[in-house]
Structure formats: structure tokens, C-alpha cells
Amino acid sequence: MSHHTRSPIESTPIAESGPSASVGEHPNAITNRFYTYERVQDIVSFIQNIVPTKPEIAIICGSGLGGLAELITDKIVIPYVDIPHFPRSTVVGHRSNLVFGVLNGLYVVCMQGRFHPYEGYTTATCAFPVRVMRMLGAHTLIVTCAAGGVNKGYSVGDIMLIKDHLNFPNLAGNNPLIGHNDERFGPRFPPVGHAYDRQYLSKMKQIASKHSVELREGVYCGLGGPCYETIAEINMLRLLGGDAVGMSTVHEVTLAAHCGFRTLGLALITNKCLWDYDTTYEPVHEDVIRISELKANELQQLIYDFIGSVKQNPT
Numbered sequence: 001m002s003h004h005t006r007s008p009i010e011s012t013p014i015a016e017s018g019p020s021a022s023v024g025e026h027p028n029a030i031t032n033r034f035y036t037y038e039r040v041q042d043i044v045s046f047i048q049n050i051v052p053t054k055p056e057i058a059i060i061c062g063s064g065l066g067g068l069a070e071l072i073t074d075k076i077v078i079p080y081v082d083i084p085h086f087p088r089s090t091v092v093g094h095r096s097n098l099v100f101g102v103l104n105g106l107y108v109v110c111m112q113g114r115f116h117p118y119e120g121y122t123t124a125t126c127a128f129p130v131r132v133m134r135m136l137g138a139h140t141l142i143v144t145c146a147a148g149g150v151n152k153g154y155s156v157g158d159i160m161l162i163k164d165h166l167n168f169p170n171l172a173g174n175n176p177l178i179g180h181n182d183e184r185f186g187p188r189f190p191p192v193g194h195a196y197d198r199q200y201l202s203k204m205k206q207i208a209s210k211h212s213v214e215l216r217e218g219v220y221c222g223l224g225g226p227c228y229e230t231i232a233e234i235n236m237l238r239l240l241g242g243d244a245v246g247m248s249t250v251h252e253v254t255l256a257a258h259c260g261f262r263t264l265g266l267a268l269i270t271n272k273c274l275w276d277y278d279t280t281y282e283p284v285h286e287d288v289i290r291i292s293e294l295k296a297n298e299l300q301q302l303i304y305d306f307i308g309s310v311k312q313n314p315t
């Protein structure tokens with residue numbers, strides 16, 4: 001008879017609450033057991049004690065794009081650090097405030113700084129504020145991000161309307177909805193084929209043409225980061241139909257679709273991607289921030305007008 005020596009994993013005791021809390025549980029399932037409906041509701045009540053108004057529009061600011069919050073009037077700023085169980089953004093170009101107030105006639109809530117999986121957060125943690133903003137009453141989500149241009153026709157400084165996405169972490173089994181599903185948030189098997197609202201896409205195209213801004217419209221590829229892509233990876237993304245690449249957005253939009261948000265996504269092309277082995281250029285975060293700040297006014301004007309047009313014609 002052979003002697004079986006138990007490996008460290010075999011020797012780890014199963015958590016007292018049973019095998020579902022054991023070492024085998026998916027990190028997103030653990031996150032989702034923490035951010036229960038009741039806990040999200042507590043966070044919402046905490047915020048409502050500070051902010052008397054109900055936001056209609058939720059905004060998530062991408063890298064270097066937090067200046068949008070400066071346009072908000074009658075502002076109430078709540079630092080993430082003051083909100084129970086809220087993560088903090090650790091990335092240059094992202095502040096850590098939830099900003100409430102009025103933007104072009106509508107009450108808004110704006111995330112001035114987001115969370116990324118490469119910071120060490122699960123995709124479920126990165127996206128959970130979307131539920132908070134929905135439960136606060138917002139029906140429309142405007143998500144912005146900085147991205148590399150995969151499409152060879154794109155130039156640095158272009159603004160791309162996100163018409164669809166490739167969610168690579170999801171394709172690899174990392175979806176923020178993994179774990180127990182509370183139907184009060186949304187259905188177990190949510191469709192995401194129309195995650196980016198078609199009417200909002202046309203609304204934004206009309207606004208852009210009034211300002212003579214030539215918008216791109218394309219597919220955003222969400223990757224885990226923090227590395228920028230290899231040449232082979234960029235060529236693969238292009239082959240798969242990707243137009244821009246980034247490290248955020250897709251898990252947020254997944255939760256937004258799940259809880260019934262109408263979403264508009266805007267990606268600012270902050271850098272070219274590596275296309276061939278003779279290129280010496282490499283993307284750097286400082287350039288991403290610089291281009292975002294340079295183009296912020298244009299993007300802000302579009303968002304400002306979009307909100308005005310939602311006010312005039314909510315459908």
C-alpha cells in the first residue's frame with residue numbers, strides 16, 4: 001500500500017461555511033457573495049443620506065477624462081474612501097470621487113476614476129459601482145475610456161463610438177456575473193447583443209455632425225492589462241474585427257446590461273498600436289493621459305450635448 005502525502009492544497013481546511021466558501025471558489029463568486037443586494041442597498045442609502053437628488057445619468061470617466069466632472073454644477077463630491085466598501089483607483093489619471101450634480105439640465109452621478117482588473121480587483125469588484133449607480137436611480141450609463149487604435153484607418157485623437165465589444169476576460173471564463181445571481185439585480189443569463197443602445201448611437205452621431213466632429217464607430221476589445229499588446233496580439237485583434245483596445249469598460253457594460261442600463265460608450269484613441277516588427281514606437285501611459293487631456297474638451301462637449309438631447313427626448 002502506497003503512502004499518500006497530502007499536498008498543501010489538499011491539507012487546507014474547508015472554510016467553516018462549507019465547500020462553497022472553500023479554496024475552489026471563483027474570485028468573482030466571492031466578490032458577488034460580498035456585494036449582496038442588501039449590501040449594495042446599504043451603500044446606496046449611505047449616499048442618499050448625503051445626496052438628496054436622484055441621478056438620471058451615470059458617467060464613468062476614463063484615463064485622463066475626469067475633467068468632465070468639473071462641468072457639473074451644484075456639485076456634491078463624495079471621495080471613494082468615505083463610501084463603505086468602495087474600492088479606490090490607484091492609477092495615474094484617475095481620481096477617486098463620486099461626483100453628483102447637474103449637467104446640462106439633468107441630475108448626474110459621475111465616477112471620477114474607475115477600477116481595473118490589473119490593479120488587483122476582480123472584474124466583479126471593478127464593475128459593482130454600476131449597480132450602485134443604477135440603484136440610485138440612473139437609467140443611462142455613459143462610459144468613456146482611453147484606447148489604442150487597432151484599426152489601421154484610425155488616428156491618435158479620434159473618438160470612437162463603441163458599437164460592440166470583444167470581452168476577452170469573459171471569453172476566458174472571467175465574467176463579473178460569475179457566482180450566485182440575485183434576480184433583483186438582473187437575470188441569470190442576460191443578453192448582451194444590444195448592450196450599446198442603438199438609439200443612443202444615432203443620437204450621438206447627429207450631435208457629432210452638428211459639431212463637425214468625425215466620429216469613428218467600432219468594436220472595443222477589452223483585455224486584462226497591464227501590459228500593452230504585442231504585435232501578434234494586435235494583428236489577432238484586427239483579424240477578429242477589433243478596432244480599439246483597452247483594459248476596462250467591458251465588465252462595466254456587462255453589469256450595465258444585466259441591470260437594465262441604456263449604455264453609450266465612447267473610446268478616445270490615445271495611441272497607435274504596434275503593427276509590425278520595424279516599428280520602434282511603444283505606447284506609454286504618459287502619452288495616453290496627455291492625449292486624453294488634449295481631447296477632453298471635444299469629448300466633454302459631445303457628452304454635454306448628448307445629455308441635453310436625452311433631456312429633450314428621453315427615448
Ligand SMILES: O=P(O)(O)O[C@@H]1C[C@H](O)[C@@H](CO)O1
Binds near residue numbers: 249
Ligand atoms: O480607464 P481607461 O480604460 O480609460 O484606461 C486605459 C487602460 C489603462 O488603464 C490605461 C493604459 O494607459 O488607459
Ligand SMILES: Nc1nc2[nH]cnc2c(=O)[nH]1
Binds near residue numbers: 148149223
Ligand atoms: N490595452 C491597451 N489599453 C490602452 N489604453 C490606452 N491605450 C491602450 C492600448 O494601446 N492598449
